[in-house]
Amino acid sequence: MYLKHINLLNFKNLKQCELDLTSGINCFVGKNGAGKTNLLDAVFYMSFCKSYFNSIDSQLIHHDEDFFVIQGSYIREDQEDQIYAGLKRNQKKQFKRNKKEYTRLSDHIGLLPLVMISPGDERLITEGSELRRKYIDSVVSQFDKPYLDLIIRYNRIVNQRNVLLKSARGNIKLIESQLDVWDEQLTITGEQIFNKRETFIKELEPVFQKYYRFISGGHEQVSIIYHSHHQKGKLTEQLLKRRAKDLVLGYTSKGIHRDDLELLLNGYAVKKDGSQGQKKTFFIALKLAQFEFLKDFFGFSPILLLDDLFDKLDDDRVSSLIELAGRDTFQQIFITDTQRKRLHDIVKQTGKEHRFFQVDNGEINFDI
């Protein structure tokens, strides 16, 4: 599957741009603020019906205009698929496949699998546990459809339980028998999610380690440890022990909504110990592991978007990444960089078909 042709109107700073793409490596070169990342974001939008960076759609419209349009033609199993995404200010966004509008956007997501790796993904390592749970959820829900329903159900149970705790105003007697039931529900649904997450992390870790080892040259030990209250005995009992405290706080302190991943480099938290390049290698390996999962599930390569990938990495790691990119595992790749010569030398080495595009101040032109 690959994107053959893209046509943009007023998407962020890209006023008008029409490009023929290669099924191999597409390179976008230009100065800071030129519009390289915006182009990748437009491609991301066609897969997920939303921006990678900005959840407010109207802010994606060029400041001086009142609509944007993204159109792409994809080749999937020798068939052409026309995707259209359009938004007018103050209107609902339109999303079409082969001229037919989707009634539910969720029907589209998954049709065009894609993985984006951007410098902002460092937050996966440095920020709170919520982003790491989101990472797990976004990967698992792509190959396990009922998983998302479980998460929705679980979150509702937590909300209901919290409201109940608050409604008691400190008087446990009022809600005790009801709370027993909510605790049970929380445990049953939480356990199903826990089992799926645990299985996933177990499968993820070796794939992640494989990529980390490959990029880093193999001198560093990395591991992912999954932490969940479900590993510490029956959750209903833990909830019971915490009941008095939860009542005061009006908050549920135990359960899979507090799960976390401990990310270790040579036995220490990569968040605290890792250098910039090591952190970057870490999240790149996590994202590549995600890529491999999706590839195995869909049976073909997702599109890979690499934004500023080489920045902060030493020459050895850059060459390893290039060697990876040249493999058959990956098909269509989009890469951005500010240095034309560097990127050109790199991409040449992969032996893959490639095209260069020059990005200047919101304009993109085919180069070689």
Add this chain to the structure above:
Amino acid sequence: MNNSRYPSRLLESAVNEFARLPGIGRKTALRLALFVLKQEVDDVTRFTSAIRELREEIQHCKVCYNISDSEICEICASPKRDRSLVCVVESIRDVMAIENTQQYTGIYHVLGGVISPMDGIGPDDLTIEPLVEKVKSGEVKEVIFALSTTMEGDTTNFFIYRKLAPHSIEMTTIARGVSIGDELEYADEVTLGRSLINRMPFEKTL
């Protein structure tokens, strides 16, 4: 439309009342009010008294909490109904739906909703206690749970289940799965998955 001027205060207050009905906006309310004005006075009186009597005279059945014209509803009063079989439902609408199937010969118990703290509904706001009493009296052999398949419905089932567990009665739940006539490819994954888990002997489907 909100600051429309009405030529009559009486018209305006009628529109206000109509607009309180679910699904009725002020435009439709005005249309209804003008329609009423065109009717014969007798017809309108019949209409208003039907509504007044509905509100003033209808009762809730003392046995099952279904709505009824008398203290005990027709279903509970019927000698043909099996009083040892009780189907627990959320609302009167569910009673009507099951009655329409003409398959059920037991009686009902209308809960009046499901437990949902976010909506301010707890067990005491529902008719759970009377159900427990009914079971305690020893007349009931089986309770069938037929609440909606939402998380709150499941939680309510579970709550009642725990209350009734000490009594030796059978507790069952209506089968959940693909509805007859649904094409499999359109059933969502969860429903389809549950239908597979809850599969049943083929002879039972004949």
